[in-house]
Amino acid sequence: MTAPKKSEQTRSRILAEGRALVLAQGFGGLGLTELLTVSGVPKGSFYYYFPSKEAFGCEMLNAYVTDYLAALDAIIAQPQPAAERMDSFFSSALGGDAGSMADRCLVVKLAAEITDLSEDMRQILDDGVTAVCDRLAQMLREGAEDGSIILQVDPACAATLLYSQWLGAAIIAKLSRRPHPLEQALADTRRRFFT
Template sequence: MNSSIRVDKRDLILAKGAEVMTRRGYHGAGVQEIVQAAGVPKGSFYHYFASKEDFALQALQQVYQPRLARYAEALGNPALSPRERILGYYTELVGHFARQERLEYHCFIGSLSFEMAELSPTLGAQVDAILQASADTLQTCLEQAQAAGELPDGEDCRNLASFITNAWQGALTRLKVANNTQALSDFIQRLQLLLRA
């Protein structure tokens, strides 16, 4: 029981701390604010994490491993054609943001990449690995679309996956800056054109 409490407390700090860091950025989120959000003493933070950088690395895993798994599941859905999987996934995300009364979306991975890529090569590498895993999943689905005749034979699926992944990250940044979903709507419109056979 003691070990499960320990794991639960670590997960609680990761979840609440990731929210704080997503909202305030790496530099704006102090350890004190993270532990206050989690409702634990400061010593608990250093029991589980060697430093704020170590916390951020573990938080990235905590936040993005489930997201990558959901992405892979959605893009591997055999009930839909590869093109339908991709368009359906992104259209559903855009719909989610469009339904929000207030757009307070802050991209954890985006914030960390802007703030920390040069200052912390370790964090930069972790962010890049997550984005690459997403692009790899998309590339596999694009290759399936190509094999099914939904994309031209000459399409470079690796390059297209990289472009779509980077364009989505850019659209999320514009969402935060402009506080409206126009960039996401533009993304979907262009994605539909990109995925025409």
């Protein structure tokens, strides 16, 4: 396996640093000069890596969605009953080294901001949410089969409503700067879905 080229490493570093800055400041608040300084890239080099700020945003969101789905897929692949896997996924939303879902979720941070700013960025996030809901529906079906989750009449609809609840809880947790809304969402998920 060959090592990534220096330009690919630099591009990845810009994307990673950009994600951290966007989580802190929003996409509109992201200054390209600050991004390049934090990334250790000479000023004026941004357009060598990305044709526009929007193109950068699309690449950043694509990488975010890919990482998020890979983490969820790793949980889904575990051998435990579906309810335990789902509980693991939602419990991780309460916090860890990177903070809670309220702190690290780009859907929570950007959904309202980019909807009017960029159709391409909006579509990437929307497709990512749809993919998460599809995976949650899969776990709901598996849980009904293994007896760990209460049978849902429409697993796809239930998964969408469940994830919507969690996104709302993350927004309220961010607004209040308290974990209580996420803790309530976890308790409610366990009560409504797990046998």
